[in-house]
Amino acid sequence: xxxESLYPRLEPLLAQIQKPIxxxxxxxxAQVKPWDAAAVHWALMxxxxxxxxxxxxxxxILYEVLNERPDALAxxxxxxxxxxxxxxxxxxxxxxxxxxxRAVRDFDLLGVSFATELGYTNxxxxxxxxxxxxxxxxRDETHPVVVAGGxxxxxxxxxxxxxxxxxxxxxxxxxxDITDVVSxxxxxxxxxxxxxxxxxxxxVDGVYVPRFxxxxxxxxxxxxxxxxxxxxxxxxxGKRTVMDLDEWPYPKQPLVPLAExxxxxxSVEIFRGCTRGCRFCQxxxxxxxxxxxxxxxxxSMVDAxxxxxxxxxxxxxxxxxADHSEIGQLAKELADRYEGTNTSLSLPSTRxxxxxxxxxxxxxxxxxxxxxxxxPEGGSERIRRVINKTVSKEDLVRTVTTAYANGWRQxxxxxxxxxxxxxxxxxxxxxxxxxxxxxxxxxxSGSKDVRCTVSIGGFVPKPHTPFQWAAxxxxxxxxxxxxxxxxxxxxxxxxxxxxxxxxxxxxxxxxEGLLSRGDRRVGRVIERVWRDGGKxxxxxxxxxxxxxxxxxxxxLAPFGVDLDWFTTRERTEHEILPWDHLxxxxxxxxxxxxxxxxxxxxxxxxxxxxxxxDCGVCPTNGTEIQIGPTGRSxxxxxxxxxxxx
Amino acid sequence: xxxxxxxxxxxxxxxxxxIRYAKRGRLRFASHRDxxxxxxxxxxxxxxxxxxxxxxxxxPKISYLGAAPTGAASEAEYVEIGLSDRREPEAVxxxxxxxxxxxxxxxxxxxxxxxxxxxxxxxDSSVWRVELPGVTLAELAPAVAAFLERDVVEVAKRTKNxxxxxxxxxxxxxxxxxxxxxxxxxxMVVRQVTPAVRPDDVLAALAAxxxxxxxxxxxxxxxxxxxxDDSGTVADPFGPDRAARxxxxxxxxxx
Numbered sequence: 055x056x057x058e059s060l061y062p063r064l065e066p067l068l069a070q071i072q073k074p075i076x077x078x079x080x081x082x083x084a085q086v087k088p089w090d091a092a093a094v095h096w097a098l099m100x101x102x103x104x105x106x107x108x109x110x111x112x113x114x115i116l117y118e119v120l121n122e123r124p125d126a127l128a129x130x131x132x133x134x135x136x137x138x139x140x141x142x143x144x145x146x147x148x149x150x151x152x153x154x155x156r157a158v159r160d161f162d163l164l165g166v167s168f169a170t171e172l173g174y175t176n177x178x179x180x181x182x183x184x185x186x187x188x189x190x191x192x193r194d195e196t197h198p199v200v201v202a203g204g205x206x207x208x209x210x211x212x213x214x215x216x217x218x219x220x221x222x223x224x225x226x227x228x229x230x231d232i233t234d235v236v237s238x239x240x241x242x243x244x245x246x247x248x249x250x251x252x253x254x255x256x257x258v259d260g261v262y263v264p265r266f267x268x269x270x271x272x273x274x275x276x277x278x279x280x281x282x283x284x285x286x287x288x289x290x291x292g293k294r295t296v297m298d299l300d301e302w303p304y305p306k307q308p309l310v311p312l313a314e315x316x317x318x319x320x321s322v323e324i325f326r327g328c329t330r331g332c333r334f335c336q337x338x339x340x341x342x343x344x345x346x347x348x349x350x351x352x353x354s355m356v357d358a359x360x361x362x363x364x365x366x367x368x369x370x371x372x373x374x375x376a377d378h379s380e381i382g383q384l385a386k387e388l389a390d391r392y393e394g395t396n397t398s399l400s401l402p403s404t405r406x407x408x409x410x411x412x413x414x415x416x417x418x419x420x421x422x423x424x425x426x427x428x429x430p431e432g433g434s435e436r437i438r439r440v441i442n443k444t445v446s447k448e449d450l451v452r453t454v455t456t457a458y459a460n461g462w463r464q465x466x467x468x469x470x471x472x473x474x475x476x477x478x479x480x481x482x483x484x485x486x487x488x489x490x491x492x493x494x495x496x497x498x499s500g501s502k503d504v505r506c507t508v509s510i511g512g513f514v515p516k517p518h519t520p521f522q523w524a525a526x527x528x529x530x531x532x533x534x535x536x537x538x539x540x541x542x543x544x545x546x547x548x549x550x551x552x553x554x555x556x557x558x559x560x561x562x563x564x565x566e567g568l569l570s571r572g573d574r575r576v577g578r579v580i581e582r583v584w585r586d587g588g589k590x591x592x593x594x595x596x597x598x599x600x601x602x603x604x605x606x607x608x609x610l611a612p613f614g615v616d617l618d619w620f621t622t623r624e625r626t627e628h629e630i631l632p633w634d635h636l637x638x639x640x641x642x643x644x645x646x647x648x649x650x651x652x653x654x655x656x657x658x659x660x661x662x663x664x665x666x667x668d669c670g671v672c673p674t675n676g677t678e679i680q681i682g683p684t685g686r687s688x689x690x691x692x693x694x695x696x697x698x699x
Numbered sequence: 700x701x702x703x704x705x706x707x708x709x710x711x712x713x714x715x716x717x718i719r720y721a722k723r724g725r726l727r728f729a730s731h732r733d734x735x736x737x738x739x740x741x742x743x744x745x746x747x748x749x750x751x752x753x754x755x756x757x758x759p760k761i762s763y764l765g766a767a768p769t770g771a772a773s774e775a776e777y778v779e780i781g782l783s784d785r786r787e788p789e790a791v792x793x794x795x796x797x798x799x800x801x802x803x804x805x806x807x808x809x810x811x812x813x814x815x816x817x818x819x820x821x822x823d824s825s826v827w828r829v830e831l832p833g834v835t836l837a838e839l840a841p842a843v844a845a846f847l848e849r850d851v852v853e854v855a856k857r858t859k860n861x862x863x864x865x866x867x868x869x870x871x872x873x874x875x876x877x878x879x880x881x882x883x884x885x886x887m888v889v890r891q892v893t894p895a896v897r898p899d900d901v902l903a904a905l906a907a908x909x910x911x912x913x914x915x916x917x918x919x920x921x922x923x924x925x926x927x928d929d930s931g932t933v934a935d936p937f938g939p940d941r942a943a944r945x946x947x948x949x950x951x952x953x954x
Contacts, residue, residue, distance in 0.1 A: 061725075069770050069916035074728035080800050082740075310740060312726070312733040312800070364740030364798070396757055422755030 056160040057089030060150045067141040075313045076104035077138065079152035082310035083362060084130075085121055086154045092127035093237045096120050096229070097151055097161040097198065099180060101173035102592060104132040104152070108309060109317035111371070112167050112204060115304040116225050126233050129153035129161075133176040133590065134183060142183060149184035158184040162236050164198040165229070166217070168206035171569035172562070172592040174213055178584040181216065188581065190218045190265060195248045199255070201232070208293075208340050209517040209633040212569050212576040214264035218252060222260050222636060223293030223340075224326070226302050231258045256287040260294035262636060263287065269574055269632075275615040277573060277630040292637045293340070295677045299326060300351040307362045319367035319400070322355045323347065324384070328373035329669075329679075330405075331658045332443045333648060334431070334470065336516035337373055340638045342671040344662060345680040349380040349387070353688040356388065360397065367398045375401045376410050377662075379682040385416040387688040393419065406430050406445045411456045423461045428454065429468040433484040439655040440475050447483075451490050454506070458495035464505045465491070470513040471535045472527030472560070475653065481535040484508060485542035492552045507554040508543070510536065512563035516570050518638040520648035522631060525624040526567045529599075532560030561599040565591065567621040568606065573632035576620070578609040639677075641670035712750040712760055712781035715811035716788055717818055717937060718795070721774045722767065726802035727918075731766035734803070738778065741798040747791055748784035764819060764924075768897050773921035775826075777936065779811065779818055812943030821936035822891070824872060824927040829885040829898050833914040836878035839885060842909035843876045846901075854903040858894050867904035870896035873931055885917075888933060 068074035079086075089095070098117055100107030107113065113130065120128035129151035134142065142148070149158040158164055158180070166177055178188060181200070187193050190200065202210050202220040210220035221228050235254050239245070246253075256263040266287045272278040282289060296302055308320050325346040328338040347355070356368050375381065388399055399417040404410040406428045414426055428450075432438040435447055454465050467488070471481050488506050495504040512532040515521040536557050544550045568576060582605040583591075590596035606617040625631065627646055634642065644667075648658060661667060662681060672678055722729060729737070739759060742749055751757035760781030767773040782791075792808035799805065811818070831839060846852060852868040874887035889896055898919040905911040925933040935941075 066916045068728055073730075074770065075726075075730065075733050078725035078728050080725055080802060082800065312729050312737050314732065314736070318736075361744070364743040366743065396751065 057156050059155045061155040063147050071137045083307040084153055084309055087127040093125045094233045095161040096128040097131050097158045097164045098128055099131045099166045101166055101176035102133050105315045107132045108311045108315050111321055114309055116229055118305050119226055120229055131158055149180050159186055161198045163201055165201045168202055168204040171206050171566055174580050175584045175588045175591055179589045189215050195244050211574050211632040212572040214574050215577040219255055220262045224296040226296050228260045228294045262291040280635045290635050290637045295675050299345050299347040303355050308359055310363045319369050320359045320363050320365040321369045321371040323371045324352050324378050325372045329661045330374055333441050333520040333652050336519050339519045343677055343679045346378055346682055348684045349384050350686045366396055369400050376404050376413055385413050389416050389419050406450050406453050408453050408456055415460050425464040425466055426457050426462045427466040431470050433469055434480040437473055437476055437480040439657055440652050441473055442657055444657050451494055454491045455494040455498045458504050459498040466507045469510040471510055472513040472532045474524045478538055481539050482542050485539055488553045489549050492549050505552050509556040511558045512560045514563050514567045514570055517633045520645050520652055523625040523649055526621045528622050529560030529564050562597055564621055565602045572620055575613050579605045582609050639671035639674040644669050708753050709751045710783040714782040714785045716780050716791055717809050717811050718778050719807040720776050721804040721806055723772050724802040727772040730769040741795055745794040745798040748782050750781040750783040767921045771919040775921055775924045809937050809940045812940045815939040815943055818936055821926050822924045824888055824890050824933050825921050826923040826933050827887050827889055827898050828920045828922050830918040831883045831913045834883040836876055836883050839883035840876040842905045842911040843874050845909045846905055852904040852908055854900050856900055865894055867896050867900045872927055
C-alpha cells in the first residue's frame with residue numbers, strides 16, 4: 055500500500071541518534087491528510103537540516119496553499135543527518151516525510167526549495183535515500199516528478215541531470231497549475247507516460263523542463279547554443295509573479311516546531327521584491343517589481359499569526375523593510391497595539407539610514423535595546439558606488455552614533471569582500487570606519503560599553519545580476535583581505551577590543567560560485583562529490599574544499615574547462631550564459647549597461663521614486679509596482695498572550 | 700546611563716499552580732528544552748495570565764522539576780507556574796491541555812497550598828516501567844536477580860565532564876521482572892541521585908552483570924515520581940496540597 059506510515063520502522067532508529075525530535079513531526083499547525091482523499095501528493099523538501107528548513111517561509115507557504123486544496127496533499131521532508139541516514143540505509147528505511155512518515159517515493163511530486171546552491175548534494179542524498187533514480191532520464195511514471203524552486207532555480211543547469219523541472223519565481227499560483235496538470239494526467243490514466251506529463255508541465259507558465267532543451271559548446275568551452283528539442287515548449291521560460299499580496303496572506307497558520315530552530319520567531323512578509331538596485335543582490339533583481347502588503351493586511355497577519363503560534367517575537371520581513379511606504383505608521387501602530395504584552399517586534403538587517411534607528415526605537419519602545427544591524431556591504435564610498443548601495447562615510451558614522459546615543463549597545467555591520475574592482479584599500483576602510491564608529495559611539499553614549507561587530511564574507515557573483523559577468527575573487531584574495539583587515543582592526547587595542555570581527559574564509563564561496571554560475575557540465579562534479587561522501591556543504595564541519603576541487607578538476611577536464619573558468623573568469627558581453635534562456639524579466643542589455651555603469655562608479659536610482667529606467671521587468675511580465683500608502687490605519691485590538699506589565 | 704524599563708514593575712505572583720503532565724508517543728523524543736519552549740508558547744496561546752520577572756527581558760515564572768530523559772516517555776512530569784491573576788486550576792488544566800500537542804497530556808493541576816513546603820522537597824524517586832521488546836521474562840528475571848544481589852554495579856556514563864563511573868545499584872530501591880504479551884517488563888523504583896541514574900544506566904548494569912543485551916531499543920516510561928517512604932511506596936507529591944484544600948473546604952463547611 056502506498057502512503058503507509060513508516061513510523062513503526064523508524065521509531066527504533068530514533069532511540070539511537072542525536073536530536074530525534076526533528077524527525078517525529080507533530081509541529082503545531084502541521085497536518086496529515088488521508089492519502090486516498092487527495093488526487094495529487096506533494097512532498098516538499100528543504101534540502102538542509104530540519105532546524106534550518108522548518109522556518110523557511112517559502113516552504114511553509116506552499117505547504118499551506120496546497121493543503122487548502124481538497125484534491126491535494128502536501129507533506130514536508132528535510133535533509134537527514136548522517137547518523138540517521140546510516141541507520142536508515144542499514145535498516146532499509148527510505149527518505150520519509152515528517153508529517154505522515156510516508157515514503158517520499160510514494161508521492162507524485164517532490165518539490166525542493168533551493169535558497170542556496172550548497173544544498174545540491176543534499177538533494178542527491180535525499181533522492182538516493184528515497185530510492186528515486188538520481189538521473190531524471192532513468193525515472194519512469196511511477197517515480198515522483200522532481201521540481202526545483204527557490205532563488206537558485208533561476209539557474210538550475212548544474213542540477214538539470216537530477217531534476218525533472220524547475221519553477222521560476224513566486225510559487226503560490228504555479229503549484230496549483232502543476233497540481234491541475236498532474237491531476238488531469240492521472241485521471242486520464244497517465245497517457246504517454248512520464249514524457250507526456252513533463253511536456254504538459256513544460257507548457258505551464260514558469261515551468262522549465264531541462265530535458266527538452268539541448269546545450270552545445272564551442273571550442274573555447276563556452277556555450278554555443280541552447281535549442282529546444284520540441285516545438286511545443288517555450289524558447290525562453292519566464293518567471294511567475296504574484297500580484298496583490300493581500301490576497302495571499304500565507305502562512306496563515308505558521309508551523310511551530312518543538313525542536314529548536316534557527317529562527318525562534320514568527321515572520322510576516324511586508325513586501326516582496328526590491329528596486330534599490332544593489333548590483334550584487336540576486337534577490338533584488340529576480341523578485342521585481344516591488345509589491346507591498348497593505349498596513350491593514352500586515353496588521354491582521356501579525357494578529358492571526360500570534361494567536362496561532364504563541365510566539366513572542368514577530369519579524370517584519372522583506373528585502374529592505376524600512377522602504378515600505380507605510381513603515382513609520384506601521385511600526386508606531388503595531389508598537390501601540392502590543393505595548394505591555396511581552397510581544398516584541400523586529401526588523402531584519404537594514405540599510406544605513408537614520409530613519410531605521412527611529413523605527414528600531416519605536417519597535418523596542420519599552421524593550422531591551424541590545425543589538426542593531428546595518429548592512430553597508432562595501433567598505434569604501436567608492437566601492438559602495440560600484441555596488442550601487444551609496445551612503446557616505448559621514449552618514450554611516452552619524453547613523454551608528456545615533457543608535458548608540460539612543461541606548462543601543464551593540465551595532466552589527468555587514469560587509470562583503472571580493473567585490474568587482476575592489477582593492478585592499480577598500481576593505482581596509484572597514485577598519486577605519488569601525489574605529490570611528492566606536493570613538494563617536496563612546497562619546498555619544500558616555501560609556502565605554504559600546505560594541506561594534508563587523509561581519510564579512512566573500513562575494514559570490516550570481517546569475518541575473520549586473521555582476522553575472524564579473525570575475526569572482528579567488529579564495530586566496532578573500533583570505534588575504536580578511537587577514538589585513540583583522541590586523542588593521544587590532545592595531546589599536548584600546549579601540550579594537552570593542553570591535554568584533556566575524557568572517558567566513560573564501561573557500562566555500564568559490565564552490566558556491568561554481569554552482570551559481572555553472573552549466574550542465576557541473577552536474578558531474580556535484581554527483582562525484584556526493585559519491586565521495588559530500589553532503590551538508592553549508593556546514594563547515596561537513597564541507598570539504600579538497601573534495602570539491604578534486605572532483606572539479608577530474609570531472610571538468612574532459613570538457614576543457616576548470617573551476618577557475620567558472621569562477622575567476624570575467625565573461626564577455628556576448629557570451630551565452632547558461633541561464634540566458636530563463637527569463638527573470640530583466641533585459642540582458644540593461645544588465646550589461648548597469649555592469650558598465652558600475653565599473654565607472656555610476657549610481658542608479660530606485661524606480662519607486664524616480665522615473666522607470668527600463669530594466670525590462672514590468673512590461674515583460676505584465677506586472678507593475680504595487681505600493682501605498684493606502685491611507686488606512688490599524689484599529690486597536692485586544693492582543694493575544696501575556697499579562698499586562 | 701543604562702536604560703531602565705519605563706513604568707511600574709510587573710505585577711506580583713498571586714497564585715502558584717502545580718501541574719502534572721504526560722509525554723507520550725512520538726513526543727517521548729522531545730528534550731527538556733523542547734518541552735520548555737513548547738509549554739511557554741502553549742501558555743501564551745491558552746491565555747494563562749502568567750507572572751513575569753522584572754527587567755528588559757521578562758521571563759514567565761515557571762519552575763521545572765527534573766525532566767525525564769530524551770527518548771523516555773512519562774506519565775509524571777511536574778512543573779510549577781506563577782500567575783498574576785487567580786484562575787480555577789481545572790480551567791487552566793483544560794486550556795493548557797487543549798493548547799499543547801496531543802502527545803502531551805495535562806493530567807492534573809492543583810493550587811500550591813501555603814506553608815506545605817516546596818514541590819521539589821516532595822520528590823526524590825521515580826517509578827519506571829521499561830518494556831524490553833525481544834526479551835523474554837526467562838531472560839530478564841535472572842538478570843534482575845543477579846543485579847539485586849550485588850552491592851555495587853558501576854557503569855560508565857557520559858556526563859558533562861566526560862565519561863564517569865556511576866554506581867547504578869545504589870540508586871535502585873527496588874526492581875522486578877514481569878511479562879506482558881511476550882515482552883519482558885522491568886519495573887523499578889530509582890532514587891534521584893547526582894549524577895542521575897537513568898533506565899539506560901540500569902540496563903547497562905544488567906548487561907554488565909548478566910550479559911542481558913536487548914535486540915531492540917527498550918521503551919522506558921516514568922510512571923510516577925514522589926517521595927519514597929520506608930515501606931517502599933512512592934507518595935503523590937500533590938498530597939499535601941490536596942490535604943490543605945480539603946481541610947480548607949472542611950473549615951468553610953463548619954462555618
